Amino acid sequence: MKQKRYFTVGTALALALFLTPSFARSQFGGGTQIVFDPNMFARQLAQLQQETASVTDLAQQLQYMVQNTTGGGAGVWQSNQALLANLGGLISEQEGLSYTFQNLGQQFQQLYPGYNAANTPGIQSPIASTDTTLNTLNGALQSAQMQAGNFQAEQVTLQSLEMKNQTAVGRLQAIQVGNEIALAQVQQIQLLRQLVMAMMNSQNTAAASRLNDQTESQLAAEAIAGAAPQVPGGVQMLQSSAQPPPQ
DSSP, X not given: OOOXXXXXXXXXXXXXXXXXXXXXXXXXXXXXXXXXXXXXXXXXXXHHHHHHHXXXXXXXXXXXXXXXXXXXXXXXXOXXXXXXXXXXXXXXXXXXXXXXXXXXXXXXXXXXXXXXTTTOTTOOOHHHHHHHHHHHHHHHHHHHXXXXXXXXXXXXXXXXXXXXXXXXXXXXXXXXXXXXXXXXXHHHHHHHHHHHXXXXXXXXXXXXXXXXXXXHHHHHHHHHHTOXXXXXXXXXOOOOOSSOOOO
């Protein structure tokens, strides 16, 4: 790459002055004789070379400053808020029990009442609870599938960042590329958190469904056998008897 050299007006005048040979005039016997001083000419030439090198170094420093303050490595990162919202809404779209619900705790109690089934109004039927559990698992699976479908777009972003990393011409562009990579890493952490939340949602719903089915089966068996119901701690509730205990 050719380096540009910048000369000031003073430098040009000095150059013209220094390139003019220095002569001295002497008179002998009424005549005029021109005397040339090579040492003075050499000193002037060395001084000119030093000034030229200083101007060249200054021009190079200015070029580095321009490169280091030139941007252009930003703009690759894009928000994935819409993607995260879609991933969280897939479970509710499948009519499952999603962590995105505002009244999640109330709906959870209605679906899986446990031992309070006989005393809690508005309890859904076991069939509805089973359907909700299956829909929840289906929604979590589709959420994972949607994340897998986004891999191609992520690869395009990574290739763009790699190209910007290879073609960075200054310090600012290199810093901007590093910031873009850091933002992409944060997005990956967000996607991982969403996947963990979907897994927790599915596991808790499935576990609640199994426990609720066991509770309903136990209550139904005790009602048929006429046995006293048991509380979750395993303590049997004694039925009151009209007869006094034996003396």
